[in-house]
Amino acid sequence: MFLALADVFAFISRFFRELFLPPYEFKEIIRQCYEVGFRSLLLISTTGFITGMVFTNQSRPSLSEFGATSWLPSLISIAIVRALGPLVTALIAAGKVGSSIGAEIGSMNVTEQIDAMEVSGTNPFKFLVVSRVLATSITVPILTMYTIFVALIGAFLNVSMNEQTSFTSYIQEVFGAISYVDIFASLLKSIVFGFTIGIVGCYKGYNSSKGTEGVGKAANAAVVTSMFLVFIEEMLSLQIVQSFR
Incomplete structure (x- = not known):
């Protein structure tokens, strides 16, 4: 267990070292933001509306x-x-994005594409890991704000049909009940959730075992581990935010 924790710590430490060192893969980061955000938009919209x-x-x-x-x-x-x-x-992103990252990097590890990138002079860690973790850390907070908006719209339709509440009254009561601390805490949590999903998916894929079975295990472990960590972080963040209220 301690060896595994040390390996995870070394992986995260390497991410922060590589993050500030050139070259910077801006094109790959933008492409990964598109993959994480736009391709999850329909599922996020449906889930948020139904949740509300x-x-x-x-x-x-x-x-x-x-x-x-x-x-x-x-x-x-x-x-x-x-x-x-x-x-x-975070849960939708963990299921859709986390599994995709784990399977993609795991398959590249199995087919030795990562070794080929190192031979060709490309830094595979920066290109594969840093870009994906940054993309999830940037995109998940944006998706969170969008989910909140869609969920509130879904809730308004339900309230309007049953209580005949006007949109103006609904908006006034909605924003009167929350503060800037709530919005800031949600954004901060979302950044942590996005980082967790990205780093877990990349770690599981980057360290997957050889063979096709390793790809499936990497994708499955990425989803399960990231969801578990998201719940732990949610519990901890709740205690921290309550201390500031």
Whole structure:
């Protein structure tokens, strides 16, 4: 276990060393941002919209028992901005992006393309790992803000159909219930989630065992490990943010 932790620490340390050293692979970073962001957009949109509508439906009966359905927009905004938006986005990205990164780098490792890049004078770690980790760290926060927006729209449609709440009143209650600390904390969490997804996927793929079976194991381990770490980070961030409120 300690050897594995030391290997992970060395991998992360190498990432931060390579991050500030030239050459800088800007084209590859932009391409990876496109792969991570745009290709996940449809799935993120559908999931965010459904999350907003389902959470609203599940919360309404509990508030109705106390005659407090007018608090529904405030409850929705607090839940989605503080927890559901970043967490849902990270889990979707871990399943779609993490597995893709693990399988792609794992297959390159199996077919010895990484060794060929080293022979040709290219730094495979910077080209493959640094670009992908930066892309996930940049794109996941953007996707989180988009998920929050879509989820709030889905919740508004549900609230409007059942309580006949106007859009202006809904927006006022939504933004009245959250603060800049909530938005900043969500963005900061999303950056950490994106970094975790990228670094886990790259580590599992970069250190995959030889053979086609190793590619499948790398993709599966990337998803499971990143999801587990996302939940741990969510729990820790919740304790930290509550101490600042």
